[in-house]
Amino acid sequence: MMSEAEVPDLEPLRAWFASYCGSFRSPDPEQQRNFDLKEKHTRNVCLAARRIAQGESPRFCMLAEVAAVCHDLGRFPQFRDFHTFKDSDSLNHAHLSAQVVKEHALLDFLTRQERETVEIAVRLHNVFEVPAGLPPETGKLLRLLRDADKLDIWRVFIEYFQAPEEERASAAGLGFPDIPECAPEVLDAVRSGKLVHLSSLRSLNDFKLLQVSWIYDINFVSTLSFIRERGVLEQFAAILPDDDAVLDALARVREYLDRRLDDSTRNP
Incomplete structure (x- = not known):
């Protein structure tokens, strides 16, 4: 079990992260939008992680924020070197993040x-x-x-579609074509209560449905409550095709979300 000794001050880690982000500053506005996207994302994941961890031990809450600070460090060199956030076209950003953590000895203050x-x-x-x-x-x-990561990726993706095209962070859509179709196998997976595989995607609409399917992979009841409070499903409905197959898939996810929340109320 983890020690419940005095919880370390995370201000040095937060300051290091700000400096790390600054080291990737680019004079190219399009590149800088993508770096800014990941800096804001990380800060929001930290906030979400602290909120989800409420009620846990102080030491665990601290580790939740540490993990959140570190989780996407690899995104910065990934975009600098490959100009994409698509791991299959570059490298595994999570493995690179762990490598950056070790290279900078960021966790030496922990047991x-x-x-x-x-x-x-x-x-x-x-x-x-x-x-x-x-x-x-x-x-x-x-x-x-x-x-926590999913909660903010949904925000990033929805804001991407709400922003004027010239203000969008180019890598957020992973390069998928913006065509009206949805792949049948993607719709079938969502309707069946399954996670969608990235390898099955053909379009941005498929990518939207993949993110909707993540609701099946949520672990904490508090996260499910945030999904409902923030209207995540309703926001995705607004940017997906208004046809029967899509509406049916969204209805299945909504039923799942409602059922999980109802179960948590009956069996806290």
Whole structure:
């Protein structure tokens, strides 16, 4: 079990992150939009992680923020070197994030067990499914980080479509074509209560449905409540085609969300 000794001050880590982001500043406005996107995303994931972790031990809440600060550090060199956020066209950003963490010895203020817990959470935060067999505390931190990450990725993606084209961070759409169709296998997966595989995507609409399917992978009841409060499903409905197949898929996800929240009320 983790020590409940005095919780370290995270201000040095926060200051390091600000300096790290500053080291990637670019005179190219289009490039800088993408770096700014990831800096804001990380700060929002930190906020979400702290909110989801409320009620946990102070030490665990601290680790939640540490993991959130570190989780996307690899996005900055990834975009600098490859001009994309698509891992399959570059490299695994989560593995690169863990590498940056080690190179800068960012976790030296933690215990050995805590360092291992955070490193695993950072390295695995983008896997399709949480692997079995992780130590309980590691699995819990990983699941919390994945929830917090999703909450802000939804914001990023919805804002991308609401912004004028010239103000969009170019890499946010991962290069998928903006065509009206939705792949049948993507719709089938969402209707069946399954996560959508990135490899099955053909369009931006498919990418939207993939993100809708993430609701099936939410771990904390508080995250589900935030999804409802923020109207995530309604916002995706507004940017997806208004046809029966899509509406049916969204209805299935809404039923799942309502059922999970109702169950949590009956069985707190």
